[in-house]
Amino acid sequence: MAEQIIFYILAVIIAVFSIMAVTSKHIIRSATYLLFVLLGTAGLYLLLGYHYLFGVQIAVYAGGIMVLFIFAILLTNRPGEKVELERKDRRLVAGITSLVGLAFCGHIIYWNISKVYTYIVPAELKVQDIGHTLMGTNKYQYLLPFEFISILLLACIVGSLLIARKR
Amino acid sequence: MGDLFLNFMSGTVPIEAYIGVSLIMFFAGVYGFLSRKSLIMILVSVELMINAADINFVVFNRYLYPGQMEGFFFALFTIAIAACETAVAIAIIINIYRNWTSVEVGNLDEMKE
Amino acid sequence: MQYTLLIVLLPLLSFIVLGLVDSKWKPKVAGIIGTAVLTIITVLSYYTAFEYFTTAKDLAGVYQKIIPFHFEWLRFTEYLHIDLGILLDPISVMMLVVITTVSLMVNIYSLGYMVNEKGFERYYAFLSLFTFSMLGLVVATNIFQMYIFWELVGVSSYLLIGFYYTKPSAVAAAKKAFIVTRFADLGFLIGILVLSFYTKTFDFGVLTSGDASVFAGITGVTFMGFSALSWAMALIFIGGAGKSAMFPLQIWLPDAMEGPTPVSALIHAATMVVAGVFLVARLFPVYVEYTPHVLHGIAYVGAFTSLFAAVIACVQTDIKRVLAFSTISQIGFMMVGLGVAGYAGHEGLGYMASMFHLFTHAMFKALLFLGAGSVIHAVHSNEMNHMGGLRKHMPITNITFLIACLAIAGIPPFSGFFSKDEILAATFEFSPYLGATMSFIAGLTAFYMFRLYYSIFWGKERKHEHTPHESPFVMAFPLVFLAVVTVFAGLIPFGHFVTSDRANYDIELDKMVAGISVLVAIISITIATIMYRKESEVPKKLATSFSGLHRAASNRFYIDEVYMFITKKIVFNSISRPLAWFDRHVIDATMNGFAGTTQWVSLKIKGVQSGQVQQYAYVFLLGTLLITALILFI
Numbered sequence: 001m002a003e004q005i006i007f008y009i010l011a012v013i014i015a016v017f018s019i020m021a022v023t024s025k026h027i028i029r030s031a032t033y034l035l036f037v038l039l040g041t042a043g044l045y046l047l048l049g050y051h052y053l054f055g056v057q058i059a060v061y062a063g064g065i066m067v068l069f070i071f072a073i074l075l076t077n078r079p080g081e082k083v084e085l086e087r088k089d090r091r092l093v094a095g096i097t098s099l100v101g102l103a104f105c106g107h108i109i110y111w112n113i114s115k116v117y118t119y120i121v122p123a124e125l126k127v128q129d130i131g132h133t134l135m136g137t138n139k140y141q142y143l144l145p146f147e148f149i150s151i152l153l154l155a156c157i158v159g160s161l162l163i164a165r166k167r
Numbered sequence: 168m169g170d171l172f173l174n175f176m177s178g179t180v181p182i183e184a185y186i187g188v189s190l191i192m193f194f195a196g197v198y199g200f201l202s203r204k205s206l207i208m209i210l211v212s213v214e215l216m217i218n219a220a221d222i223n224f225v226v227f228n229r230y231l232y233p234g235q236m237e238g239f240f241f242a243l244f245t246i247a248i249a250a251c252e253t254a255v256a257i258a259i260i261i262n263i264y265r266n267w268t269s270v271e272v273g274n275l276d277e278m279k280e
Numbered sequence: 281m282q283y284t285l286l287i288v289l290l291p292l293l294s295f296i297v298l299g300l301v302d303s304k305w306k307p308k309v310a311g312i313i314g315t316a317v318l319t320i321i322t323v324l325s326y327y328t329a330f331e332y333f334t335t336a337k338d339l340a341g342v343y344q345k346i347i348p349f350h351f352e353w354l355r356f357t358e359y360l361h362i363d364l365g366i367l368l369d370p371i372s373v374m375m376l377v378v379i380t381t382v383s384l385m386v387n388i389y390s391l392g393y394m395v396n397e398k399g400f401e402r403y404y405a406f407l408s409l410f411t412f413s414m415l416g417l418v419v420a421t422n423i424f425q426m427y428i429f430w431e432l433v434g435v436s437s438y439l440l441i442g443f444y445y446t447k448p449s450a451v452a453a454a455k456k457a458f459i460v461t462r463f464a465d466l467g468f469l470i471g472i473l474v475l476s477f478y479t480k481t482f483d484f485g486v487l488t489s490g491d492a493s494v495f496a497g498i499t500g501v502t503f504m505g506f507s508a509l510s511w512a513m514a515l516i517f518i519g520g521a522g523k524s525a526m527f528p529l530q531i532w533l534p535d536a537m538e539g540p541t542p543v544s545a546l547i548h549a550a551t552m553v554v555a556g557v558f559l560v561a562r563l564f565p566v567y568v569e570y571t572p573h574v575l576h577g578i579a580y581v582g583a584f585t586s587l588f589a590a591v592i593a594c595v596q597t598d599i600k601r602v603l604a605f606s607t608i609s610q611i612g613f614m615m616v617g618l619g620v621a622g623y624a625g626h627e628g629l630g631y632m633a634s635m636f637h638l639f640t641h642a643m644f645k646a647l648l649f650l651g652a653g654s655v656i657h658a659v660h661s662n663e664m665n666h667m668g669g670l671r672k673h674m675p676i677t678n679i680t681f682l683i684a685c686l687a688i689a690g691i692p693p694f695s696g697f698f699s700k701d702e703i704l705a706a707t708f709e710f711s712p713y714l715g716a717t718m719s720f721i722a723g724l725t726a727f728y729m730f731r732l733y734y735s736i737f738w739g740k741e742r743k744h745e746h747t748p749h750e751s752p753f754v755m756a757f758p759l760v761f762l763a764v765v766t767v768f769a770g771l772i773p774f775g776h777f778v779t780s781d782r783a784n785y786d787i788e789l790d791k792m793v794a795g796i797s798v799l800v801a802i803i804s805i806t807i808a809t810i811m812y813r814k815e816s817e818v819p820k821k822l823a824t825s826f827s828g829l830h831r832a833a834s835n836r837f838y839i840d841e842v843y844m845f846i847t848k849k850i851v852f853n854s855i856s857r858p859l860a861w862f863d864r865h866v867i868d869a870t871m872n873g874f875a876g877t878t879q880w881v882s883l884k885i886k887g888v889q890s891g892q893v894q895q896y897a898y899v900f901l902l903g904t905l906l907i908t909a910l911i912l913f914i
Contacts, residue, residue, distance in 0.1 A: 007180045015191045022199030048229050065253050072257040076264045094201035098194040149247050156251035160258035276891025
């Protein structure tokens with residue numbers, strides 16, 4: 001039961017703040033709401049039992065990426081100034097489109113979910129298992145993607161430096 | 168849907184609830200992508216969408232394939248890749264700001280002459 | 281006898297070289313190359329004739345057809361293949377000699393006549409092209425090869441008539457020549473197709489072999505009352521009539537005099553215009569055996585044309601036009617000669633006479649034209665009114681011209697007498713009325729030729745800018761050479777060489793016919809002398825008393841006007857204009873409509889490529905939803 005209450009609190013936080021993030025007139029407020037959404041998501045991960053992912057989410061997303069966002073916002077706008085929103089009709093069309101999409105996807109999922117879902121008692125995920133799987137080279141193990149991601153990170157760092165350097 | 172009400176406040180959270188949360192987050196991101204003028208807002212919307220997808224992966228992993236770890240790792244790698252992508256995107260936004268002094272997406276509609 | 285291939289190919293080589301080099305070398309070099317090549321092939325032709333006529337007889341004394349060179353060029357089906365080759369038989373060897381001799385004389389003459397002309401190299405290139413085409417035509421082994429070279433000859437003629445391309449009249453004349461002969465060639469092609477469709481062959485050897493099984497497929501097939509073979513042979517003759525300027529296709533030849541005079545000598549007097557006669561002679565066994573009525577038709581057409589042209593020639597004032605109509609008239613003679621002939625022995629007299637007349641006529645007509653060229657070169661004008669009394673200034677031209685006029689009038693012992701006499705003999709045997717007509721025409725010929733002669737060389741002298749002088753050696757030499765040939769060619773026993781069945785035939789002179797023809801000629805010459813030797817009032821009085829006829833003949837009996845009327849008022853107005861309107865307003869409108877529609881559509885869908893990222897995202901999202909919906913629910 002406690003689980004359910006925590007879940008609903010987190011769910012409400014995520015939903016409300018995500019909608020507020022995309023409709024706000026101040027950019028810094030949008031960034032802050034996004035931060036709360038990310039923290040809520042981290043909480044969801046924790047609730048599901050993925051402690052490692054919870055840590056990564058906080059560290060990378062909420063810690064690293066949000067800082068990047070704040071830097072970018074402060075570099076390109078004057079903080080505090082109100083941003084102009086799009087014309088009313090465009091916003092309406094976008095809203096309708098997303099509601100249509102929501103209804104469509106929701107219908108498909110809720111119509112079919114009972115066919116694939118069977119309820120199973122969850123087990124805990126050990127960090128040792130995570131470690132073995134991440135660094136292993138057998139069939140379902142992820143050493144190769146790990147190395148590729150490191151190269152990707154390198155490329156992104158170099159690329160960003162090159163793009164944003166002073167000329 | 169019937170399960171939702173039956174299991175309400177008893178036992179574990181039903182899977183439909185998690186999926187509902189991720190749906191709302193995703194389509195909020197879609198709305199933001201389509202209706203905001205500033206490039207930074209579009210980037211925020213993209214982050215929202217990525218996170219919604221991550222939640223989906225993890226939830227399916229937990230509820231449908233409890234013994235395996237593919238969803239978990241996919242979410243892990245997605246976070247890493249999203250970080251890279253945000254870094255590069257912000258570098259580009261800074262460059263655009265240098266050239267046009269504004270980051271409105273409506274200005275960016277012509278290829279280089 | 282493989283060297284005969286060189287006779288045909290060397291002028292082609294010369295054409296290519298002269299055409300490509302054009303003005304990079306000095307003009308004289310072009311002239312020398314052209315003349316040198318022609319000298320070589322003339323010597324080769326003489327050698328070929330010598331070798332052929334001395335060695336090609338078989339046991340019965342009949343000349344064999346020799347094919348020294350033959351290859352299959354294009355093959356389409358089992359029966360349809362186009363070959364190229366060289367066929368040597370008496371008439372083709374004779375034509376080789378004629379063509380190369382006259383062409384050589386013209387080339388030498390042009391060294392002097394065309395000097396300082398712009399386009400000298402182009403001229404020699406075209407002359408070589410013409411020589412190549414004509415030689416290829418006469419040695420053709422099959423009718424399709426002949427058709428190919430026929431067209432080539434037409435092209436060379438067009439290029440040479442229109443040589444002075446800055447003169448509008450020359451351009452118009454070239455166009456007229458090409459179009460009229462092309463129109464006739466349509467008939468020729470249809471005839472070829474009909475003939476070869478039923479006989480399944482193009483080859484002359486097969487067609488003229490006397491083998492009746494070749495024509496087994498075509499006998500019995502009729503179309504509108506005439507047999508298909510008659511249609512085929514008549515259509516083939518129409519092609520020949522176009523090239524040989526028979527009525528009513530003679531309109532191009534007088535206008536073709538716009539070209540340089542040596543060209544007129546070569547093409548429109550001696551060689552190209554006899555291509556039609558040559559064609560009929562080539563297919564003669566078919567004509568005489570299977571379609572004799574077509575052959576008689578040919579004779580009547582030739583006779584009418586001859587009379588028609590002779591009458592017109594009597595009143596022309598441009599010396600080249602007189603000679604042009606004379607040519608038409610003489611070709612009419614040759615056609616008549618062929619038309620009244622039978623096959624073998626005495627029956628084939630007309631054939632032999634026609635070929636003999638072709639030979640002699642080529643020589644003296646070329647001489648006449650070259651002489652006229654000398655006169656034109658000296659006086660700088662074509663009109664008879666600007667000439668007179670030139671015999672004091674141009675003795676060589678005078679004598680040679682006189683020899684040629686005597687030959688064409690039919691005075692013995694010049695060559696023209698022998699050949700024309702044989703034709704008259706053959707026509708008298710066929711029908712006395714036709715014979716009388718041809719004799720009358722012969723009289724007219726003598727009359728207008730001497731009218732021409734006296735007007736140029738006798739009579740009152742006119743004022744000239746500078747005194748006319750005799751032509752230089754390069755121009756005088758061909759005149760003398762051709763005069764010598766004209767004098768002595770009559771003594772050639774032609775029946776030993778060229779006859780309808782290639783066997784020997786000894787010519788006997790029919791005293792009666794000979795006497796009549798000489799008498800007629802002398803009377804005509806006397807009349808001409810009275811009227812034109814000195815200034816006299818008789819021509820003017822005759823002109824006014826027959827004023828209608830005189831005016832009509834001066835205007836060539838208005839045939840050109842009839843053609844112009846038909847083409848302009850009828851063809852252009854009722855066919856060309858509506859078609860042009862249709863083309864411009866319907867077809868072009870459709871094409872423009874396509875283009876306009878494309879532009880309109882592209883304008884409308886230009887907005888898809890707006891560059892706006894959010895629009896792209898919309899499309900992406902909607903597309904994904906749509907496809908998912910399609911897959912899941914359909």
